Amino acid sequence: MLPLDLARLSREGSLRVQGEIPADAPLWEGTGIRLHGPLRVDLKASESGSGEVVVRGMVDGLLDHKCRRCLDPVVVPLREEVTFVFAPQDLLGDDVDGEIRVLPAQDPDVDLAEPIREEVVLVAPSYILCEPDCRGLCPQCGTDLNETTCECAVEDSDPRWDALRALKNE
Numbered sequence: 001m002l003p004l005d006l007a008r009l010s011r012e013g014s015l016r017v018q019g020e021i022p023a024d025a026p027l028w029e030g031t032g033i034r035l036h037g038p039l040r041v042d043l044k045a046s047e048s049g050s051g052e053v054v055v056r057g058m059v060d061g062l063l064d065h066k067c068r069r070c071l072d073p074v075v076v077p078l079r080e081e082v083t084f085v086f087a088p089q090d091l092l093g094d095d096v097d098g099e100i101r102v103l104p105a106q107d108p109d110v111d112l113a114e115p116i117r118e119e120v121v122l123v124a125p126s127y128i129l130c131e132p133d134c135r136g137l138c139p140q141c142g143t144d145l146n147e148t149t150c151e152c153a154v155e156d157s158d159p160r161w162d163a164l165r166a167l168k169n170e
Helices: 006-012 113-123 159-169
Strands: 003-005 014-021 038-048 053-066 071-087 100-103 108-111
Touching: 003 006, 003 014, 006 014, 006 038, 014 113, 038 113, 053 113, 108 159
Parallel strands: 071 100
Antiparallel strands: 003 108, 014 038, 038 053, 053 071
C-alpha cells in the first residue's frame, strides 16, 4: 500500500509521497509484470481549487523479461512519468471516465499503489529482444542460433502458396 493522507494534504496543500512497491507484492499477481527489485515511487500530490487531487511524479524500476526470440532473461529499465487525478463522487456525478478516479467518501487515505500498477501494466514493453540482431531459436531443434548453428533444413516457403507460385511461373 502506498497511502496518500487526504487530511494532511488538505492542511498542507501539497504532499510528497515516496516509497517502494516490492517486487513480490500481491498487487502484481495476474498482470504478467515481473519486477527485478522494488519499484521506486516519487510523487507530489496537490489540491486543485475545484476539489480535485492531482498526483504527479515518477516511477522507476527494473522489469524481468525474456527475449521474444531466444528466451534468454533480459532486465529492462522502466522509468515513467505518471499523473493521476482524483475527484469526489459528488463533483463527478455520473460522468466517470477512466481519466479521473473517484476519491473514497469516508476513507482518510487514498491508496496510490493500484493506479501505479495500472500505469506500469500499460507502459511495460511487451516485445523485448536481448539484442536487436538476436537470431532466436531454431524452429526445428530449438538450438540457440546466437551461440551455434544447427544442421536443420530451414524451409523458406509456405506450402500454402505453392499453387500461386505455380501460376506465376507459367
